[in-house]
Amino acid sequence: MSVERTLHHFPLDPASRQVRLALGEKRLAFGELVVRYWERPKSLTALNPSGMTPVLVETGGPETLVLCESRAILDHLEEAYPEPALIGVEAAERAEVRRLLQWFDRKFEFEVGGFILHEKMEKRLLGLGAPELANLRQGREGLKNHLHYMDSLLQSREWLAGRRLSLADFAAAAHLSVIDYFGDVPWKDFASVKTWYMKLKSRPAFRPILLDRWPGLTPAGHYDDLDF
Amino acid sequence: MSVERTLHHFPLDPASRQVRLALGEKRLAFGELVVRYWERPKSLTALNPSGMTPVLVETGGPETLVLCESRAILDHLEEAYPEPALIGVEAAERAEVRRLLQWFDRKFEFEVGGFILHEKMEKRLLGLGAPELANLRQGREGLKNHLHYMDSLLQSREWLAGRRLSLADFAAAAHLSVIDYFGDVPWKDFASVKTWYMKLKSRPAFRPILLDRWPGLTPAGHYDDLDF
Numbered sequence: 321m322s323v324e325r326t327l328h329h330f331p332l333d334p335a336s337r338q339v340r341l342a343l344g345e346k347r348l349a350f351g352e353l354v355v356r357y358w359e360r361p362k363s364l365t366a367l368n369p370s371g372m373t374p375v376l377v378e379t380g381g382p383e384t385l386v387l388c389e390s391r392a393i394l395d396h397l398e399e400a401y402p403e404p405a406l407i408g409v410e411a412a413e414r415a416e417v418r419r420l421l422q423w424f425d426r427k428f429e430f431e432v433g434g435f436i437l438h439e440k441m442e443k444r445l446l447g448l449g450a451p452e453l454a455n456l457r458q459g460r461e462g463l464k465n466h467l468h469y470m471d472s473l474l475q476s477r478e479w480l481a482g483r484r485l486s487l488a489d490f491a492a493a494a495h496l497s498v499i500d501y502f503g504d505v506p507w508k509d510f511a512s513v514k515t516w517y518m519k520l521k522s523r524p525a526f527r528p529i530l531l532d533r534w535p536g537l538t539p540a541g542h543y544d545d546l547d548f
Numbered sequence: 549m550s551v552e553r554t555l556h557h558f559p560l561d562p563a564s565r566q567v568r569l570a571l572g573e574k575r576l577a578f579g580e581l582v583v584r585y586w587e588r589p590k591s592l593t594a595l596n597p598s599g600m601t602p603v604l605v606e607t608g609g610p611e612t613l614v615l616c617e618s619r620a621i622l623d624h625l626e627e628a629y630p631e632p633a634l635i636g637v638e639a640a641e642r643a644e645v646r647r648l649l650q651w652f653d654r655k656f657e658f659e660v661g662g663f664i665l666h667e668k669m670e671k672r673l674l675g676l677g678a679p680e681l682a683n684l685r686q687g688r689e690g691l692k693n694h695l696h697y698m699d700s701l702l703q704s705r706e707w708l709a710g711r712r713l714s715l716a717d718f719a720a721a722a723h724l725s726v727i728d729y730f731g732d733v734p735w736k737d738f739a740s741v742k743t744w745y746m747k748l749k750s751r752p753a754f755r756p757i758l759l760d761r762w763p764g765l766t767p768a769g770h771y772d773d774l775d776f
Contacts, residue, residue: 368647369697370655385640391619392646396639411613411624418620419596427598469597 325350328364328375330357331532332441332501334433335390335425336374337494342394342487344525346401350376358445391421394487406487417481420488424495428466433495435459440502444537460504467510474512493520497529503540507548514548522546553578556592556603558585559760560669560729562661563618563653564602565722570622570715572753574629578604586673619649622715634715645709648716652723656694661723663687668730672765688732695738702740721748725757731768735776742776750774 327343327350329336343350355364357373367375368388376393378385387393398407408414436459439451470492473480481488496517499505507514520526530544542548555571555578557564571578583592588599595603596616604621606613615621626635636642664687667679698720701708709716724745727733735742748754758772770776 370647370651383640385643387643388647389650391650392643395623395646396643399642400639411628412611414627415613415615415620415624418623419598419616422617422619423598 322380323378324380326353326377326379327351328353328355328367328377329373330355332437332498332534332537333357333373334429334437334491334494334498335372337497337529338390338487338490339374339376339393339397340528341490341494341525342397342406344528345404345406345485345490345523346397348397348401356445358442391425398487404485406485406490408481408484408486413482413484413486417486417488420481421491424488424491428492428495431462432459432466433499435462436499436502436504440504441498441537463499463504464506464509467506467513470516471510471512474516479516489516489520493517493526501532501537501539501543503543518546518548551606551608554581554605554607555579556581556583556595556605557601558583560665560726560762560765561585561601562657562665562719562722562726563600565725565757566618566715566718567602567604567621567625568756569718569722569753570625570634572756573632573634573713573718573751574625576625576629584673586670619653626715632713634713634718636709636712636714641710641712641714645714645716648709649719652716652719656720656723659690660687660694661727663690664727664730664732668732669726669765691727691732692734692737695734695741698744699738699740702744707744717744717748721745721754729760729765729767729771731771746774746776749776 325343325348327336327339329340329352331354353363355361355373357364357371360371364373364375365371367377367386370388372389374390374393376387378387385396387396394406398405408417435455439455439459443449443451470480477483479485479489480492496505507517521530533539553571553576555564555567557568557580559582581591583589583601585592585599585601592601592603593599595605595614598616600617602618602621604615606615613624615624622634626633636645663683667683667687671677671679698708705711707713707717708720724733735745749758761767
């Protein structure tokens with residue numbers, strides 16, 4: 321029996337994007353159910369009590385598996401489909417990938433995404449009015465600090481966690497790509513990050529991400545441009 | 549050659565406590581370096597650029613391993629010292645442990661710990677003045693919701709993720725125990741959670757947690773009482 325997968329996700333959710341990238345890189349086919357998570361639909365909360373995307377449902381195996389939250393999904397995919405390895409092989413490499421996962425999912429989200437995406441995306445989705453400029457400014461300042469840090473890593477590494485493409489790259493790219501949708505990434509000041517992002521953008525797993533559109537939210541002109 | 553471990557941690561940091569509980573449960577000896585993380589000491593930032601605790605350093609193996617951030621440490625311990633299994637065995641069990649890890653480290657921290665610990669602990673450590681009552685109230689309201697949710701799980705499960713003690717229990721207990729240090733957990737209204745916490749409190753791995761004290765921060769009278 322072959323496993324069938326359905327991903328419950330929101331296209332502009334960085335956590336969902338990480339899972340889509342990992343599934344794509346591992347060439348695992350999946351069906352999609354786009355979820356308006358802010359409306360807390362029962363179809364989602366029945367699967368995940370936190371009401372958050374992403375949720376991956378695997379059927380057709382020995383049991384139906386409901387995987388809630390990005391890290392649980394990513395860890396499962398790594399255990400069930402270890403090739404290609406996206407979390408590193410040796411202990412030190414795995415530790416570095418996981419350090420950076422935490423960096424982007426906590427620190428970046430807290431210092432950057434939480435400001436920019438709340439102001440530019442969530443307020444639109446929820447009908448909460450115009451963005452507050454002070455918050456946008458704070459998010460953009462935080463973004464510069466993070467781009468500086470990424471640039472410093474990428475000056476001596478091919479990928480963020482070292483010589484191998486990993487979930488750390490997907491986490492960073494997932495968070496950055498949503499901010500890039502809204503045109504807020506100052507690529508030209510961060511050459512190494514830009515080169516790294518060009519490499520990621522041209523991978524087949526990234527293509528669906530570049531095709532994402534949401535009604536009422538228009539992407540920046542260069543968003544899907546491989547040569548931006 | 550035997551592995552030597554040093555844990556850089558802050559006693560009242562929930563993330564650090566999770567790691568101490570896992571190390572204790574796996575009977576792995578470790579030295580301790582208590583870190584005043586809010587002063588951003590170089591000894592810490594040189595190991596972990598995020599400046600956050602915990603950091604675990606393992607020496608004496610084939611290479612020195614620097615493990616930054618709680619989840620990276622917990623995942624490494626599980627891979628390097630699989631017995632006893634703290635993250636579950638079958639895929640569904642592991643998914644449930646990981647769902648709950650996310651629940652406590654993100655949702656609980658965001659809705660409860662971020663309010664109560666900021667007001668009662670961080671403000672004291674940083675000399676930022678008296679707690680704001682509105683924030684405390686919001687944290688306490690959030691706490692009740694989380695205790696209700698835990699209670700509903702524990703009415704049909706021996707441990708939070710199912711029939712086995714897991715990192716989900718340690719995550720929940722780590723977050724709750726710091727709030728309990730400040731006397732803010734309404735145990736009497738949540739009988740199943742209280743029974744569960746009594747079982748955890750009496751495990752040897754929990755003993756060091758109950759001995760934690762910090763100058764200027766006095767624990768609630770029942771904090772280290774096994775029969776509270």
